[in-house]
Amino acid sequence: MLVENNVALQRYNSFGIQARALRMVRLRSLDDVQALLKLPDMQPQQRDMAPHLVLGGGSNLVITGDIRSLVIKIDLAGRRLLDETPKGWLVEAGAGENWHDFVAWTLAQGWPGLENLALIPGSVGASPVQNIGAYGVELQDRFHSLDAIDLRTGEPFTLNAAQCGFGYRDSVFKHPPAGDKGLGLAGCALITAVRFWLPKPWKPVLGYLDLERKRAETGVDAPHAQQIFDWVCAIRRAKLPDPVVIGNAGSFFKNPTVSPEQCADIIARDPKVVHYPMPDGSIKLAAGWLIDACGWKGKSVGNAGVYEKQALVLVNRGGATGGEVMTLAKAIQTSVYERFGILLEPEPVVV
Numbered sequence: 001m002l003v004e005n006n007v008a009l010q011r012y013n014s015f016g017i018q019a020r021a022l023r024m025v026r027l028r029s030l031d032d033v034q035a036l037l038k039l040p041d042m043q044p045q046q047r048d049m050a051p052h053l054v055l056g057g058g059s060n061l062v063i064t065g066d067i068r069s070l071v072i073k074i075d076l077a078g079r080r081l082l083d084e085t086p087k088g089w090l091v092e093a094g095a096g097e098n099w100h101d102f103v104a105w106t107l108a109q110g111w112p113g114l115e116n117l118a119l120i121p122g123s124v125g126a127s128p129v130q131n132i133g134a135y136g137v138e139l140q141d142r143f144h145s146l147d148a149i150d151l152r153t154g155e156p157f158t159l160n161a162a163q164c165g166f167g168y169r170d171s172v173f174k175h176p177p178a179g180d181k182g183l184g185l186a187g188c189a190l191i192t193a194v195r196f197w198l199p200k201p202w203k204p205v206l207g208y209l210d211l212e213r214k215r216a217e218t219g220v221d222a223p224h225a226q227q228i229f230d231w232v233c234a235i236r237r238a239k240l241p242d243p244v245v246i247g248n249a250g251s252f253f254k255n256p257t258v259s260p261e262q263c264a265d266i267i268a269r270d271p272k273v274v275h276y277p278m279p280d281g282s283i284k285l286a287a288g289w290l291i292d293a294c295g296w297k298g299k300s301v302g303n304a305g306v307y308e309k310q311a312l313v314l315v316n317r318g319g320a321t322g323g324e325v326m327t328l329a330k331a332i333q334t335s336v337y338e339r340f341g342i343l344l345e346p347e348p349v350v351v
C-alpha cells in the first residue's frame with residue numbers, strides 16, 4: 001500500500017481545484033484494503049475525529065479546502081465474465097477500473113448493454129454511489145450486486161440492487177447512517193467490486209431525443225450497440241466541456257421533480273419551461289432551462305462560471321476555488337428559488 005504525504009489534488013479532481021491532501025493511501029489490492037484497516041487513522045477514536053474521503057476519479061467532487069483526513073484513492077483493477085446463460089452475461093469489475101474503458105471493453109467482448117452510459121468520467125466503484133445515468137439508461141438497469149468493506153468494522157459485505165436504495169442520482173451511499181434514508185452508508189463503505197447483469201436478447205434504448213436525431217441524421221434505423229456507443233460519445237463530446245480542457249463536474253444540479261399542479265402553475269407564468277412527465281405521475285423539469293431562464297449562462301463568480309453552451313454545467317475558468325464554485329452554486333439556487341419556488345439540489349459531493 002502506497003502512502004503519500006502532502007499530495008496536490010488538482011489532478012485528482014475534474015474541476016481542477018487546487019488543494020492538498022495531508023495523507024493519501026492508494027489501494028491496489030484487497031491486501032492493501034486489509035493494511036488500510038490497520039492504520040492508526042482508521043481506528044475508531046481517530047475516525048470520529050477525522051472522517052476519511054474515499055476517492056475514485058474525482059469527477060463528482062467539489063473540494064473546498066485542504067483535506068486533513070485520510071484520502072483513500074481506489075486503484076483496484078480487474079474485469080472478468082463471471083457467468084453466461086441464455087438469459088444474459090454477468091460481468092464484474094474492480095472499483096478502480098475506469099468506467100468508460102470498462103464499457104468499451106464489454107462491447108469489445110460482445111456483451112452489449114452499457115453503451116448508453118459511455119464516456120461518463122470516473123471509476124466503476126463510484127458508479128453505484130449516485131446511480132449514474134445518461135441517455136435513457138441508469139446504472140440500476142444493469143446492476144447486479146457489489147462488494148464493499150464496512151470501514152467502521154472492517155467487515156466485507158455484498159449488496160443487491162434493492163439494498164442499494166437506488167433513486168435518481170441517489171443511493172444509500174449518498175446518505176449518512178443516521179440520515180433521512182434510514183440506513184445510509186455515506187462515508188462508511190468502501191466499494192471494492194461491482195457486478196453487472198447484461199440481459200439477452202439485447203434491446204437498444206433509443207428513446208432519448210438526441211439519439212432519435214442521430215438515427216434520423218444517419219438513416220441507421222436499427223443501430224447495433226457499438227453504433228449507439230459511438231453516437232453517445234459524439235453527442236457528449238459536442239455538448240459537454242472536456243474536464244482536461246475546462247474543469248467541471250458534469251451536471252451540477254439534479255433535474256427537479258414537481259407535481260402536475262406545480263408544473264401547471266409554472267407553465268402559466270413561463271410557457272416555455274422544459275418538462276417531462278414521469279411514469280409515477282410527477283413532472284421532471286430541466287434544471288439547465290431554469291438556470292438559463294434566470295440569466296446565468298456565461299456568468300461568473302470569481303473564477304467559477306456557468307458554461308456558455310449548457311447552463312447546467314459549472315466550470316473552472318482557471319484557478320477557481322471550491323468556495324467560488326459553491327458561492328456561484330448558492331447564488332444560482334437563490335435566483336431559481338425566487339423565480340420558480342424550486343430549490344435545486346447539487347449533484348456533486350462537496351468536501
Ligand SMILES: Cc1cc2nc3c(=O)[nH]c(=O)nc-3n(C[C@H](O)[C@H](O)[C@H](O)COP(=O)(O)OP(=O)(O)OC[C@H]3O[C@@H](n4cnc5c(N)ncnc54)[C@H](O)[C@@H]3O)c2cc1C
Pocket residue numbers: 014053054055056057058059060061074095120121122123124125126127129130131132133134173189190191192240241242243248249250251349
Ligand atoms: C464531464 C462530466 C460529465 C458527467 N456526466 C455524467 C452523466 O452523464 N451521468 C452521471 O450520472 N454522472 C455524470 N458525471 C458525474 C461523474 O462522472 C459520476 O458521478 C461518476 O460516477 C463519479 O465517479 P468518480 O470515480 O470520479 O467518483 P468521485 O468523484 O471520486 O467520488 C464521488 C463520490 O463517490 C464516492 N466514491 C468513489 N469511489 C468509491 C468507492 N470505491 N467506494 C465508496 N465510495 C466511493 C466518493 O467518496 C464520493 O462521495 C459527469 C462528470 C463530468 C466531469
